[in-house]
Amino acid sequence: MPATATSQAVKPDHEKAFVSAAWGFRIDVPRGWKIRRDFQSSYLANGAWESFAPPDSHGQPVLALSMLGSNNITDAEIRIGVSRDAKEVHDCTTPPAAVRPGSIATRKIHGVTFTTFEAADAAMSHHLDVHAYRTVHDSACYAIDLLVFGVNPAVYDPPATPPFSGTYAFAAMREVFQSLEFMDAADQPAASASTVAR
DSSP states (O other), X not given: OOBOTTSGGGSOOEEEEEEEXXXXXXXEEETTOEEESSOOOOSSSOSOSSTXXXXXXXXXXXXEEEOTTOOXXXXXXXXXXXXXXXXXXXXXXXXXXXXXXXXXXXXXXXXXXXXXXXXXXXXXXXXXXXXXXXXXETTEEEEEEEEEEEEXXXXXXXXXOOSBOHHHHHHHHHHHHTTOEEOOGGGOOOOOTTEEEO
């Protein structure tokens, strides 16, 4: 059975942290979640540095955290992309055309103000839902996207069972995102068994 939105697993067991020395941030990595340094392309959720980026956009993927239990039916992951391109920094907090009306807001996490919005896409039995966070910090645009994407389970015979609901996945990813912190160079910990240094 897929996990429910009220499961205790919404508060993940953090095993280690990912630290980016180059971009000056850290974030907890829950036990069993997979770390990638690229945004592997899939239908709708492509490999761009930020969700819904136009073809001429300039930025780079830094971290993707794939949620425990993700599979080909439903996948959930946190993506952090960055850019110091002048145009991307200027437009950093401008939502894409796919934004859901009424979803634009601001949110402060550890003293940093993010512009937030939701966006979605769907085609050919595939779906993509994004809860996005954007901020300019230290002259760079940080694009943090919480994504749930996959295939309509009804296209399978017999119908497939998703590993978790979108509500559950977004709740778990928001819990992890709360641990994101920007750091000065002096604050960055040395690499250890519990720290992934990047």
